Amino acid sequence: MVMPDHICPYGLKSLDLLEREGFEVEDHHLETREETDAFKAKHDVETTPQTFIGGERIGGYDDLRVHFGKDKPEEERSDTSYQPVLALFGMTFLMALAAAFVAEGQWFSLRTVEWFVAFSMCGLAYLKLRDVESFSTMFLNYDLLARRWVPYGYVYPFGEGAAGVLMIAGGIFGLIAAPIALVIGTIGAVSVFKAVYVDKRELKCACVGGDSNVPLGFVSLTENLFMIGMGVWMPVKQIILG
Missing domain, CATH: 1.20.140 (Butyryl-CoA Dehydrogenase, subunit A; domain 3)
Structure with a gap:
């Protein structure tokens, strides 16, 4: 999502992660609420961004991290930390x-x-x-x-x-x-x-x-x-x- 009053931070994180992993990224911006809702309906997802590699949907930023063998998403980690x-x-x-x-x-x-x-x-x-x-x-x-x-x-x-x-x-x-x-x-x-x-x-x-x-x-x-x-x-x- 790249809108006048909002740029999705997880989109920027996903883009950065993909580039650090050596990928050339084709970045598609969702510039209106209508575009965003239509994208979610088309792919049956609840959140953006969504990453596709070789035509396969990987998922959001947390899913992308798991795909590359990084740490688990926040909600799946232990809920306590020093x-x-x-x-x-x-x-x-x-x-x-x-x-x-x-x-x-x-x-x-x-x-x-x-x-x-x-x-x-x-x-x-x-x-x-x-x-x-x-x-x-x-x-x-x-x-x-x-x-x-x-x-x-x-x-x-x-x-x-x-x-x-x-x-x-x-x-x-x-x-x-x-x-x-x-x-x-x-x-x-x-x-x-x-x-x-x-x-x-x-x-x-x-x-x-x-x-x-x-x-x-x-x-x-x-x-x-x-x-x-x-x-x-x-x-x-x-x-x-x-």
Whole structure:
């Protein structure tokens, strides 16, 4: 479909995939709704684009990927993935490395670790704050405090974000952030451990927001343990450094 107000992204993806596979493509544009409806009726299909190779209809973009031995269509894959949270942690780690280099002239230091956790907390808080209502609903599936006090599901992302920002600021602000991170992390770690390792429940983690496909498990527990560690470390660091 190539119309004044819409160009089909899957058509462009199909074209690109075919060209990368070495095909010379004869591209037929459907430029009106009438042409599109007539095409669908003629070939008895519900969607466009449709790819034909040697006169044989292969199907849409997902079917084309399967034809070339690529990964399965989205709807046929597992509905859970660690990719969102791992992508976020990867980016925040690189941010921490860059910030430490600017601040201290070296890529990796103790501050790199501190900033990595703090940046991650801010990033995770942002993902939750995009849709607090959806987050709180998913959060109620496993968080022990939220089940007893529902407003905690709404307070949590603001607390996580505030703690992350204060940790980045450091000094006295880090001391203010410490108890917030300690409380959030402890409740979260206990909740995740109980749900996954004691109750053996298969749940999706609310850690990256209310539309998360991240399975509740090791990564979620690690996130909370990092917050506990920072909650303990910030006041200890202040005492050591005076």
